[in-house]
Amino acid sequence: MATFLELDSLSKSYKKPALREVSFGVARGDFVAVVGPSGAGKSTLLRLVGGLDVPDSGRVLIEGADITGQMPAAIRRRVGMVFQTPVLFDASVYDNISYGLRFRRTAQAEISARVSEALRALYLCDLRDRNALTLSGGEAQRVALARILVYRPDLLLLDEPTANLDPYNVSIIEEVLREANRAGTTIIIVTHNIFQAKRLTRRVAFLLSGELVEIADTRTFFEQPGDKRTSQFIRGEMIY
């Protein structure tokens, strides 16, 4: 598969180094998990790819175009992000989900059809007219995912989307992610949950202290890890 997204020697420091010379490519339609302990640089990586932060050095390329530091609007419209803590707008669930399409000046009939589809897919029909700020954590995360999927991004970036959610909400979200990936969406998911990475993704990247330890297809990563530190992390033996 052709490289869709390429990270080239990405480094970023805040008060201390968060990411050091990280490079890897992601093919179109791939589903990659980024795992690692807290403070490994996973969220930083996602923010750099999503254009929310600028790396100190290195480049981010999408379809060969360098988007480092300034993501062109045409590319930005094809990227969606879901954060660990969903920040919903003070409006109904329906309006929250429709905003992304309204930002893109989508026709009203199309908005209505796509929002209805997203409401059904994420089991939100009963909550359609509720103010989004009154939802539970799981419901809110489903709305946050729906409002991104509704504009059908080519690249979906997820930062711990199911952390602290109950199994019911986790299974709904995972099924929707599988479906989006089957439909062609390239997905990068940051997760603490290695079991989620194992059951959901095609490849796994392991970050430790800002460095990419290894990236491999999911089966190889879990069954024949190429680095001793990966084995320790998978077995829960890593002290951090």
Next chain:
Amino acid sequence: MDGFQILVDGLLTALRLLASCDPEVLNITALSLRVSLTATLIGALLGIPLGFFVATRTFLGKSVLTTLINTFMGLPPVAVGLVVYILLSAYGPLGFLRLLYTPEAMIIAQTVLTFPIVCGITISSVSSLNPLLMDTLVSMSASPAWQARILLNESRLGLITAVIAAFGGAISEVGAIMIVGGNLLGYTRALTTAIMLYTNTGEFAIAIALGIILLIIAFVVNLVLTRLQVHSKKKREGR
């Protein structure tokens, strides 16, 4: 006459003046409302965009500007009146406008007071929004206009508070409008300047009556704005 009697007389006079729609009282009340509402409106039209800009952008001198705006929130009306008087006086840089001792001069003086109040509270309420809100909007490709629209909606409770505070400051101040308006009967006499005049001349009953009207106006305007605020809050809580 004891203090209690003065108060009772004041209340009775207030009721009589209100019931009879006394033209002088109506004029004074209308001028107060016109000046303070206009100054609040202009203060909001200038203060909300600037406050929004300061809160959402990073630039050199941001903290100095924020501190200045916060300091100006507590400007003494008399000092503002003095500065505006000098600017508008015949020999001042804006003397050619010939605005001194006009309602427009009073509006200018009160705008100087309302603007930093609205701006300061806007900065505070927009800055206190969840920082991920902006990241979310950027990641969803919201245009700057959409970003502004949504952030303003999210901070609307604070913005209503800003308008309430600005109007409260304007309708109740006397120092600035006294200096630049001159308290001219039938032209620049407002409720607060009239109360001061009648108190100085010992006409306590009418002074109290005007004070009650001032309170009623402040109460009604704040009631309307507070109801707006409560409505927004209930909507947010899904009630």
